[in-house]
Amino acid sequence: MAGFDPAVFIENLAWMKPELLLAGFGLLLLLASATVPVAIRQVGGWLTLAVLAVAAFLVTAQLSAGSGGTVASTGAFPDIAGNPAFVVDGFAVVFKLIFLLGAAFTVLMSMKYPDTDGEDSAEFLALVVFSVFGMMFLASGTGLITIYIGLETMALAGYLLVGFRVQEKRANEGAVKYFVLGALASGILLYGISLVYGATGSINLYGIAASLAGDDSGAAGFLGLGVVLMLVGIGFKVAAVPFHMWAPDAYEGATTPATSFLATAAKAGAFAMLLRVFVTAFGDRGADWAPLMILLAAASMTVGNIAALRQDNVKRMLAFSSVGHAGYVLMGLIAVGLSGGDAAIRARGLLSVALYLFIYTFATAGAFALVALLRKNGQPGEMLDDFNGLVKRHPVASVCMLLFLLSLAGIPCTAGFIGKWWLFGAAIKVNLVWLAVVAVLNSVVSLYYYARVMVAIFIRDGDGESKIQVPLPLSAAIGAAGLFTLVIGVYPQPFIRLARYAVLMMGA
Amino acid sequence: MTEVSLPLFLVFAAVGVFGAVMMVTRTQPVHSALYLVLTLFSVAAIYVLLHAEFLAVVQILVYAGGIMVLFLFVIFLVRPPVPGEARWHGGRHVLLSAGLAVILACALGWHFLESAPAAAGNPSALLEGGNMEQVSMTLFRYYILPFETVSILLLVSMIGAIALARKGEGV
Numbered sequence: 001m002a003g004f005d006p007a008v009f010i011e012n013l014a015w016m017k018p019e020l021l022l023a024g025f026g027l028l029l030l031l032a033s034a035t036v037p038v039a040i041r042q043v044g045g046w047l048t049l050a051v052l053a054v055a056a057f058l059v060t061a062q063l064s065a066g067s068g069g070t071v072a073s074t075g076a077f078p079d080i081a082g083n084p085a086f087v088v089d090g091f092a093v094v095f096k097l098i099f100l101l102g103a104a105f106t107v108l109m110s111m112k113y114p115d116t117d118g119e120d121s122a123e124f125l126a127l128v129v130f131s132v133f134g135m136m137f138l139a140s141g142t143g144l145i146t147i148y149i150g151l152e153t154m155a156l157a158g159y160l161l162v163g164f165r166v167q168e169k170r171a172n173e174g175a176v177k178y179f180v181l182g183a184l185a186s187g188i189l190l191y192g193i194s195l196v197y198g199a200t201g202s203i204n205l206y207g208i209a210a211s212l213a214g215d216d217s218g219a220a221g222f223l224g225l226g227v228v229l230m231l232v233g234i235g236f237k238v239a240a241v242p243f244h245m246w247a248p249d250a251y252e253g254a255t256t257p258a259t260s261f262l263a264t265a266a267k268a269g270a271f272a273m274l275l276r277v278f279v280t281a282f283g284d285r286g287a288d289w290a291p292l293m294i295l296l297a298a299a300s301m302t303v304g305n306i307a308a309l310r311q312d313n314v315k316r317m318l319a320f321s322s323v324g325h326a327g328y329v330l331m332g333l334i335a336v337g338l339s340g341g342d343a344a345i346r347a348r349g350l351l352s353v354a355l356y357l358f359i360y361t362f363a364t365a366g367a368f369a370l371v372a373l374l375r376k377n378g379q380p381g382e383m384l385d386d387f388n389g390l391v392k393r394h395p396v397a398s399v400c401m402l403l404f405l406l407s408l409a410g411i412p413c414t415a416g417f418i419g420k421w422w423l424f425g426a427a428i429k430v431n432l433v434w435l436a437v438v439a440v441l442n443s444v445v446s447l448y449y450y451a452r453v454m455v456a457i458f459i460r461d462g463d464g465e466s467k468i469q470v471p472l473p474l475s476a477a478i479g480a481a482g483l484f485t486l487v488i489g490v491y492p493q494p495f496i497r498l499a500r501y502a503v504l505m506m507g508a
Numbered sequence: 509m510t511e512v513s514l515p516l517f518l519v520f521a522a523v524g525v526f527g528a529v530m531m532v533t534r535t536q537p538v539h540s541a542l543y544l545v546l547t548l549f550s551v552a553a554i555y556v557l558l559h560a561e562f563l564a565v566v567q568i569l570v571y572a573g574g575i576m577v578l579f580l581f582v583i584f585l586v587r588p589p590v591p592g593e594a595r596w597h598g599g600r601h602v603l604l605s606a607g608l609a610v611i612l613a614c615a616l617g618w619h620f621l622e623s624a625p626a627a628a629g630n631p632s633a634l635l636e637g638g639n640m641e642q643v644s645m646t647l648f649r650y651y652i653l654p655f656e657t658v659s660i661l662l663l664v665s666m667i668g669a670i671a672l673a674r675k676g677e678g679v
Contacts, residue, residue, distance in 0.1 A: 009652070023660055030667065077653040080646070085653050123671040130664045137657060145654045153661045160668035199619070222619035225612070 012076035015088050018058040018096065019136045025051045026129040033122030040122050045111040045473065048125045052104050052132075059096045062088050063501065075142070075506060083206040085143035090504030094354045095139035095272040097498075098361055102265030103132045105365035108477035109257035109372045124164060128261060131157035135269035142205045142280060142506075144193050147273055151189075151237065154269050155182050161258035162250050174246075174253025181236060181246040189233025195226030196281075205281040212284060227282060231292060234277070237270035240330065241299040244323045248307075251319035256375070256382070259315055260368035263322045264361040271329060271357060275350070279336055279505060286337030293334045294435060300327030301442040308449050314371055315382045317449055321408060322364065324446060328423055328439055329356055335426035345429050347503040352422035354502035358495060359419040359488055363407040366481030370401045373474055387453055389462025397470065398457050400482035405450040407485045410443045415488035418496075513557045520557070524550035532605075537583045541576060548572040562640045 013020065029048070033040045040047075075084025106128055130153060137150025159182060163175025197203050199222045200211035212223075232243065239247040251259045282289060304324030311317035335349035373394070374381025381387075391398040407416035420443065424436040470478075488495050527547035534540045548571045555564035647655055 012653075026660075027663075077650075079650045085651075121671075123667055126667060127664065130660060130667075133660060134664075143651075143654065145651060146657065149654045149657045149661055153657070153664055156661065156664050156668065160664070160672070163672060166672055221615045225615045 012086075015062070015076045015086065018055040018062075019133055019140075021051065021055050021058060022129050022133040022136070026126045026133065029122050029126045029129065033126075037122075044122055044125050045107055048107050048129065049104060051129070052100050052107070055132075056097060056100045059093055059100070063090065063093050077143075077146075079143065079204050079207070081202070081204070081207055083142070083202075083204040084506075085146045085204065086137070086140050087142050087506045088140060089506040090501035091272075091276070091350070091354075091506075092136075092140040094499060094502040095268060095357075096136055098268045098354070098357050099132050099135045099139070099265045101358070102261060102268060102361050102365060103128050105264065105361070105369065105477050105481065106257045106261040108473045109260060109365075109369050110255075111471070111473040124161070124258075127157040127160055131161070131261070132265065135265060135272070138269045138273040139276070142276065144197075144203050144205070144277075147277070148186075148190065148193065151269075151273060152186065154266060155186070155237070158182075158262055158266050161261060162254040164258060165253075165255060168253065170249075170253040171255075172253070174250040178246045178250040185233045185236030185243070188229050188236075192226045192229030192231075192233060195222060195229065197226075199223035199226060205277060208281040209283065212282070224288070227289060228292065230277065231289065231296075234270060234274045235296060238267060238274060238326045238329075239323050240296045240326050241303040241323060244300070244304070244326075247323055248316050248319040251322075252313060252315050252382075256315070256368050256372040256380070259319075260365050260372075263318065263364050263368065267322065267326065268357045268361065271326075271353065275333060275336075275353065276505075278333065279350075283336075286339065290334050290337035293330050293337065294432070297327045297330035297334060298435060298438055300324060300330065301439055302327075305442045305445045305449075308446065311449070312384045313382055314384060314387070314453065315368075317384075317453075318364065318367060318371075321446060321449070324442060325360055325364075325408070327442075328420065329353055329360075331423050331427045331432075331435060331439065332356065334432065334435070335430045338430040338432070345426070347500075348422070348429060349426045350503045350505070351496070351499050352419070352426045355492075355496060355499035356419035356423050358499065359407065359415040359485070362481045362484045362488070363404045363414075363416060366400060366404040366478055366485065367408070369474060369477045369481065370397060370404070373397060373468065373470060373478070384452060384456055387456040388460040390457040393462060393466070394468045394470065397468075397475075397478055400478050401457060402454060403482050403485045405453055407489070409447045409450045411447075413489050415485045415492070418488060418492045422496075517554060517557055520550040520553040523547075524554070538580070541579050541583060544579070545572050545576050548576070560639065562643050 025048075029040070029044065033044070075087045077085040079085060107125065110124060110128075132154075134150045134153025134155075134157065137146055138154065141147035141150050159175055159179040162178050163171055165171040193203070196208060200208045202208050202211055236243040236246075251262060254262065278286075278289060301324045304320050304322070304327060308317050308320035308324065311320060332349045332353035335352070336346050339345035339349065371380075371382050374386050374390075387401075390401070403414060407414035410416040410420040420439070424439055427433075427436045427439070524547050527543045527545075527550065531540045531543040531547065534543065548567060552564045552567040552572065555561070555567060
């Protein structure tokens with residue numbers, strides 16, 4: 001057995017520049033907050049934004065690092081069979097950009113109230129950065145151990161972000177529920193992984209795929225049980241019905257920036273893992289797992305949207321709506337599973353998932369930024385009544401909120417329509433017309449509760465308060481989200497081109 | 509597995525299952541914890557039978573030692589209810605978990621009756637060069653990435669624990 005070769009190690013590390021940057025910055029941030037707390041309090045948020053931007057640049061650079069401007073699909077850290085544990089390909093790059101985007105919105109929102117909740121304290125920022133670090137391993141990891149550790153890093157930071165307001169009862173309740181159910185889900189996931197390992201003899205996605213390509217009878221029941229348990233575990237993380245119970249409480253209890261982080265970046269991270277595992281390792285058995293996903297998708301959209309109808313708390317409403325959106329996104333994965341080797345359908349499925357997650361990130365982060373905006377005197381403004389007459393108090397933000405809600409509902413001329421068009425089309429391509437119909441009906445249902453917010457903003461009268469002063473970072477977040485939601489709606493081509501990179505998943 | 513170790517395996521497996529069943533059926537948390545120690549020890553013994561001595565030692569040090577002490581600390585701190593207060597949670601949970609256990613046992617049993625486990629590995633390969641050396645070679649050569657990433661994971665949990673504890677004091 002060959003020994004450890006430092007040169008090879010460094011060479012492999014060169015593919016992890018964005019990850020190293022984030023880890024290093026997180027550590028420095030903690031050190032700096034201990035030595036120069038006042039300076040960090042003032043500029044920590046902007047520094048974090050700058051580092052996220054540099055990380056996005058490094059990630060994008062990997063896209064063209066190959067010869068001739070193609071994507072550099074490269075694997076690093078090979079295991080004993082030569083299968084990489086970490087790959088850099090188009091899929092990883094696109095998802096990492098989504099994570100960084102979601103994190104950037106969270107940081108912008110957290111800079112609103114400098115002293116109230118300690119949201120801008122260095123620990124909060126460091127946890128966001130470390131969480132994104134973990135997500136990167138969900139997008140790039142191809143060894144199940146590497147992926148699992150990435151998932152736990154992301155999730156642990158998430159539990160802490162939810163419970164950050166120690167004095168707040170709802171935060172404690174949400175964090176404890178999220179933690180206990182999340183730990184249970186991790187246990188189930190690990191059990192599934194160990195069964196899959198027992199059945200295939202490999203802990204690497206490529207190794208599993210190779211082992212499955214070899215025999216097609218064998219450990220079917222055993223393997224199947226493992227795959228089902230893995231799906232349950234990941235289903236918890238994407239908050240798909242029936243594994244969504246934690247989401248409303250966690251979303252409601254967390255501070256609004258943290259909620260936005262859970263709903264955008266953390267959700268995208270779990271989806272990256274779901275896609276990577278099921279497409280790379282079990283891609284050949286797509287027809288076997290797709291029926292389970294169809295059940296999850298149909299249940300998620302229906303239960304999520306119907307439960308959202310009754311919510312008067314906007315954060316809770318958005319939580320249930322995000323459960324519904326997870327159902328829509330699963331349709332893209334179902335199309336990949338049922339593609340049966342048809343490259344065009346597989347590509348459409350992957351593209352639509354990546355595109356939708358981008359669009360969903362803009363709209364959801366924007367909507368949560370509005371909730372953050374309404375907070376006053378340390379009281380959260382998250383009830384529907386808090387939105388009453390907002391149009392008189394801040395017309396621009398009101399119009400942006402209208403855009404976000406229309407986009408989430410999927411109305412034409414907003415980004416959401418484009419995203420749903422691709423996703424529902426992917427389902428129709430694999431002859432799941434009934435699922436697409438269910439999705440469209442659910443979009444109609446969702447319009448009702450989104451309209452309740454619109455009515456509150458534009459028609460109801462508020463208590464005649466004066467205009468709201470919006471801090472710069474928050475207006476930047478709302479403005480950027482609104483702009484992109486509109487631009488993608490009318491001119492989506494550049495984003496479709498970007499999302500197309502997600503099709504490039506490194507083969508074995 | 510050799511002829512000699514099969515009866516030993518059966519003994520340890522039976523003790524392990526006994527401990528696990530006792531653990532979930534006791535109403536006194538301290539009793540449950542002690543039965544869990546019994547199960548962990550029998551699993552460690554099975555590791556020895558499989559020539560995974562290093563894993564066996566780790567199992568005893570970390571699980572039967574460290575983690576169990578934490579469990580007991582927590583049980584003492586939160587003051588368990590007196591036996592009369594702790595209620596039997598009724599048949600539904602029992603049925604559900606028994607059903608899951610049967611499904612799992614069937615899937616595993618069916619698989620092992622049909623074919624030998626694919627991931628059994630080769631004990632003789634483990635014996636040459638020493639168990640610990642093999643483990644560390646694998647860990648530091650092929651699993652160096654997750655090994656290093658764990659350090660960030662642990663750091664996150666430490667930061668979080670400190671941040672929450674400090675805020676709890678109202679600082």
